[in-house]
Amino acid sequence: MLSRTADHLYWMARYTERAENLARLLDVSYQMSLVPQSVASQNENWRAILALNSLEAAFALVYNEVNVENVLRFMVSDPSNPSSIYSCLRAARENAHAVRGTLTAEMWESVNATWIELRQQNFEHILARGVSEFFDWVKLRSAVTRGVTFGTMLKDDALHFIRLGGLLERGDNTARILDMQYHILRQNDDEGASDFYRWGALLRSLSAFQVYRKVYRDAITPGRVAELLILRMDMPRSLHACADGIVRMLQLIANGASAETERQAGVLHARLHFARIDDVLAGGLHEYLTDFMDRIYELGDGISRDFLIPG
């Protein structure tokens, strides 16, 4: 297929997935901010969200103060913030529009409907309705688009590029959310009741709370949370599951130039496949996740070079 078409499909999927994970991240942060704590430490958490996306400077241009409402407004509906949910869904729609002829009618209608509905709600509406309801809507729209994609598209390269984009983005985003929350949680290491709620919120934000119960049938401990979200192959949002999918997609779309990218993906997968959580934690979780995100970034680079914008 045309490289440009593949590029639009890949980015359509990445932006859709990014909007969903942003909703997940903001939701868990919001839930955690409801746990009793000092204003200072709360605002520290919101600052961390900006830092996670390297947005402190852009934020400071528009807002005077880091607080719940300002950060939510900036990350949810500010069109000037290229990483806001608003901007992600707009980019997803623009990419879909450019390759309308390649999408099934239902897919186009789903992506377009999300955008039209988003434009009908401003931030005041969202606040009044409760931000969690809005985050649920974003997750639901993402699920609908994904469902329509798998339910209507021919299993050809177009679908493979959509899946590849979604998996790459999801792996990166899970690592980001885990990195940030783990850091905050380890800071106030009091093992008290509030921690239980915080770990619970993190798991819920990645749709992993019930999964955790089912898999471990035991108390929530940081080590197991990390294991579930990093190493469990059967957990759909884990790093391992994402890397596994990326390797399979790359095999399906391989061309004469992509051997090195495939090798790198294989290495990433093998490292997750054969890892033990104790070793990961011993080496430092933050270092491990940062390394993972760097490798995902390089894979994205390789995919662009090999398939999407060849010289």
Added chain:
Amino acid sequence: MNADFYNEMYDSAGTLRPHYSAFAEWLAGMPPERLERKRAEADTAFHRVGITFAVYGEESGTERLIPFDIIPRIIPAAEWQALQAGLWQRVKALNAFLHDIYHEQAILRAGVIPSEQVLNNTQFRREMMGVDVPSGIYAHIAGVDIVRAGAGESYVLEDNLRVPSGVSYMIEDRKMMMRLFPELFSRHLIAPVQHYPDMLLENLRTVAPKGVADPTVVLLTPGAYNSAYFEHTFLAQQMGVELVEGRDLFVKDETVFMRTTQGPQRVDVIYRRLDDDFLDPQVFNKDSMLGVPGLLAAYRAGHVTLANAIGTGVADDKSIYPYVPEMIRFYLGEEPKLNNVPTWMLRKPDDLQYVLAHLPELVVKEVHGAGGYGMLVGPASTHAEIEDFRARILAAPEKYIAQPTLALSNCPTFVDAGIAPRHLDLRPFVLSGKRGIGMVPGGLTRVALREGSLVVNSSQGGGTKDTWVLEN
């Protein structure tokens, strides 16, 4: 009935024409509420599928619907046969003309057309001199605008030989009629039109460069912000070919390739919906970001076919139009089967003098204008508008032609006030390839929805109707 105009459905005495009788009977039996519901259904469906055209200058994402009228334009078989024969003849002559002026220029040497009219025309492409195109076909796709006037005789209004559009509406209008009123299709024998994309693809494949057994065809679009983008997407999808933009293509060793996820893939035939000026920034408009550097060189080397060819604009230019009947006599040795509208060329002093004296009765058009922009319809204009136009003509008479205001035929049409006659034209699409000329019966009927208006262009508030050619 307004007796001043030919009505497609009723004769001057108000009697129903026989080819409309089955339809009229059906219409009389339709409860008005049901018709209203069906019209609303058509609107919703067109919106949902996204059969729209982008309007220049409006926010991205705003797309407008071209109004669709549920009363069809019906053409009896015999009438169509005559029209078709005339179209074939005309397009054949136009292709012969294009081949001639880019080679021997016999028609100029014979003095049939003044040389400077062709050679100084901005649409004449010197780069095409001596270039041999497959099967000598230049205008692979022609959209010839036909009107009926007076007592019902047909005239060719213009020959669109560059990138004529509208065929997607012809197909979608038919689909819509079949969906809304399937019963009508069992009461009439209506010639099908939905195989047009297959015919188009087949036609494009026949004109591939020599020696290419299984040619790769692509459709080149200016991009998502072009007003006809819907049609580009539609045709590419229907033909099953890639919809490419200039940046998807590149030229290496005078060969065109597209960038695919499996590496470069050779392209043999480009159905381009991009004007000559934007095709190759190395040769034409230097600032064009839409084209492909080196495309002309690949084309001249015969390694890729462009449909339509470069330089067809000189044959559908309004200053050349008056000579088409002479072309038919010159190249085919036949008398023209379709009428030309009598045309005054204002570069001629006598014509200019006559036209200036009769402006309120005439239609004046810019030689290079298109799409209903930059024209004067005398009878529909105010004194001030006419005087304004007079000044423009006097400043550069050679830029204008004038024609009598044709009493365009009309056809009953749904408007706010009910059913009323509205003026219409017809754009049949003529395909020329290695195996000759082909077309689907009918074409796109455009209708001027404003009362009294003679301008049918969609950019000027025109709508469309399904066009039925009845089979015997």
